[in-house]
Amino acid sequence: MRKATYTHACIVERKAFTIGIACESRMVEADYMGIASGRDVDKFAVTGLTFVKSELVDAPYASEFPVVLECRLLHIVEIGLHTQFIGEVKDVKIDGACLDAEGHVDVGKLDPLAFAPDTGAYFALGALIGGAYSIGKSFTTETSS
Amino acid sequence: MRKATYTHACIVERKAFTIGIACESRMVEADYMGIASGRDVDKFAVTGLTFVKSELVDAPYASEFPVVLECRLLHIVEIGLHTQFIGEVKDVKIDGACLDAEGHVDVGKLDPLAFAPDTGAYFALGALIGGAYSIGKSFTTETSS
Numbered sequence: 619m620r621k622a623t624y625t626h627a628c629i630v631e632r633k634a635f636t637i638g639i640a641c642e643s644r645m646v647e648a649d650y651m652g653i654a655s656g657r658d659v660d661k662f663a664v665t666g667l668t669f670v671k672s673e674l675v676d677a678p679y680a681s682e683f684p685v686v687l688e689c690r691l692l693h694i695v696e697i698g699l700h701t702q703f704i705g706e707v708k709d710v711k712i713d714g715a716c717l718d719a720e721g722h723v724d725v726g727k728l729d730p731l732a733f734a735p736d737t738g739a740y741f742a743l744g745a746l747i748g749g750a751y752s753i754g755k756s757f758t759t760e761t762s763s
Numbered sequence: 764m765r766k767a768t769y770t771h772a773c774i775v776e777r778k779a780f781t782i783g784i785a786c787e788s789r790m791v792e793a794d795y796m797g798i799a800s801g802r803d804v805d806k807f808a809v810t811g812l813t814f815v816k817s818e819l820v821d822a823p824y825a826s827e828f829p830v831v832l833e834c835r836l837l838h839i840v841e842i843g844l845h846t847q848f849i850g851e852v853k854d855v856k857i858d859g860a861c862l863d864a865e866g867h868v869d870v871g872k873l874d875p876l877a878f879a880p881d882t883g884a885y886f887a888l889g890a891l892i893g894g895a896y897s898i899g900k901s902f903t904t905e906t907s908s
Contacts, residue, residue: 642892649899664902693840697849704842718882725879725886732877732888734870737863738895741870743877744887747787751883754795757809 619701624657629703633691634675638683641729642742647682648731649740674708684713684728764846769802774848778836779820783828786874787887792827793876794885819853829858829873 619626629635640648647665654661662669667680672688679686689705696702718724725743732741764771774780785793792810799806807814812825817833824831834850841847863869870888877886 645893646898646901649893649895649897650902651899653896653899654903692842695838695840695849697837698851702849704840704847706843722881723879725877725882725884731892732870733895734868735895736867737870738897739870739891740893740895742889742892744889746884747876747887748790748794748885749883750794750878750880750885751798752794753791754793754798756791757795758799 619703620699621701624655626701628656628677629691630694632676634672634677635689635691635703635705636672636675636677636679637687637689638679639685639728640731641684642731643729644682645731645740647680679711684716685723686711764848765844766846769800771846773801773822774836775839777821779817779822780834780836780848780850781817781820781822781824782832782834783824784830784873785876786829787876788874789827790876790885792825824856829861830868831856 619629625635638648644667647667650665651661654664661667662678662680665680667682669678670681671678674688675690677688679688687705687707688709688711689707691703692706693704694701695704712723716724716728718727726746730743732743733739734741764774770780783793789812792812795810796806799809806812807823807825810825812827815824815826817824819833820835822833824833832850832852833854833856834852836848837851838849839846840849857868861869861873863872871891875888877888878884879886
């Protein structure tokens with residue numbers, strides 16, 4: 619995050635932040651969040667998103683985003699033009715509709731946005747194409763019994 | 764990265780690392796890279812990927828990955844069970860077939876993998892669904908002339 623942003627100042631002062639995973643159905647609201655500054659406007663009022671004050675950290679979140687992480691600030695790392703904030707996740711709130719039968723996040727149901735900064739574009743997630751830590755085993759010479 | 768990994772030790776010792784963006788056509792090789800350890804096997808020899816010694820930093824990369832970042836180690840941040848390495852990108856090598864007419868990365872041509880760690884799955888990227896810093900302007904009340 620650049621130092622000039624209002625969010626930067628809020629995170630440093632409150633030692634807390636939240637992260638909401640933006641999904642396709644909230645793409646326009648999420649994009650507005652990245653255009654406007656909380657210094658000038660009430661982004662929740664403008665977009666109609668619901669302002670929720672976290673009970674765990676000193677920061678708000680929008681209840682409409684399907685995954686929200688509430689974080690306590692742990693480290694501040696200065697990297698060139700940007701500051702990196704590293705937080706301890708105090709809680710993860712997930713819309714139950716995005717979970718599979720075993721309680722794992724079903725990424726297909728979550729429908730998260732992928733952001734391509736170079737061209738300024740949002741992409742949807744595509745098909746499930748392979749199992750991690752699995753398909754690469756075709757290169758191992760050992761055969762399991 | 765966990766401290767127990769061979770890669771962790773190499774990065775600390777050489778103060779350098781490279782990052783290759785895995786694409787769908789190299790998904791099996793990329794997955795194997797995450798399964799096997801360089802302490803035990805020559806991952807390049809096993810997968811058939813081409814070993815290239817970076818001329819800029821003390822680390823190798825596979826020439827088959829369409830985007831490669833060569834990084835000099837800047838910061839080491841200890842975060843719970845993992846170490847975060849932050850690097851200065853000394854060069855980015857991109858397969859020309861993944862660029863658009865203006866020289867930007869065409870994410871659709873790049874075809875990067877998305878990794879869902881919770882369920883251990885790789886997803887393809889889907890359709891371009893919106894313009895960033897653009898679609899959210901529908902919430903702004905000002906009209907530009």
